[in-house]
Amino acid sequence: MYPMWRFMRPDAKSVWKDNDVIRRLSRYRKIIDDKRWAKYLLAKDIIVSENLEESTEQLWAIHQDYSDLFDEYMENVDTGSDRKSIDDDVTVSFLDLKIELANRILMKCHFCERKCGVDRTKDNTGWCKLDDVSRVSSAFLHSGEEAPLVPSGTIFFSSCCFGCVFCQNDDISTNPRSGSAVTPPELAVIAERLFSDGAININYVGGDPIPNTHTILASMRFQASNVTQLWNSNLYCSIETMRLLCDVFDVWLPDFKYGNNECGMRLSGVKDYFSIVSRNHLMAYNSGEVIIRHLVMPNHLDCCTIPILEWIAENMPQCMVNIMAQYRPEHLVLQQPDKYPEIGRRVLNSEMRRAQAKADELGICWRPVS
16 A cells, blocks of 8 residues: 555564554554544544533533543444444534634633633734644655654644754744644645545644644544544643543654653743653553653753653553654754753763663663664
């Protein structure tokens, strides 16, 4: 089906001979093989009888009830029960409930944990500088992602809720006006085209997808293909955003950057990094399959890499981890070298060997990108 991609990345085929990978990404593999349904499609099967004009507090209570119902429904369908058939043109679904709640978050924005509280529907902007319009910088079949994800239908959104001083995508993460504006139907067309071109997942990335949650969820109403939905993010989401995402995303590809709050504040400008992101990693782990990305940075083995690997081993033993060596000084690290001297060089081979040895010692299933 994808001969060119298999030739370019032979490991994208051979990785599926690894029993550890098959076990840890079993449902994802079955979606690829059309033996399971993507979660967003199942969320559209659940009929919501309540009025979506209820108060936000009431809608969240309703959402919890339907989330429990969804878990039961997905388990039944996964074990052989038939899917329900509904007319989504005249029926309110569990996905529609999520879309309504996302639109309400947009009016007092707290998609990320900065919780700026601005009404983005009235052209107000918070830290990410986005109004209610999402912009896509690029969308293409990506051959450079982790081997089980190739070819990945990546959709890069403009803007971000982080301010990483070493950002390698600062041309889009710091410019909310880059790229082309998209409506939910237009975003769905992009996703469907990527799938028809051979993508085995739809990969929402950036920048970061978090400020675009409302558009992404709404686009799923117009998608129809049985394809894995993948959330590729810094995962600095609010807990409300995580609740919206957990029932519709099959695979999570989150960054785990820092092993403490101090490094998160100094290098990405975010408060309470470790407590927030570790909470969200656990929510992702309990709702889907996870490949964690950890970018090893120079001089940050003891404060970040080792504590993160130890936390993963204790709390998320069945996930996969990509221990990445791609760090290079970029963005503000290059512009203000005296301010960030400890990360002003590439990571050493000895630092990478130490990180990989620690993962082996802890029994973590880690794999490089290629």
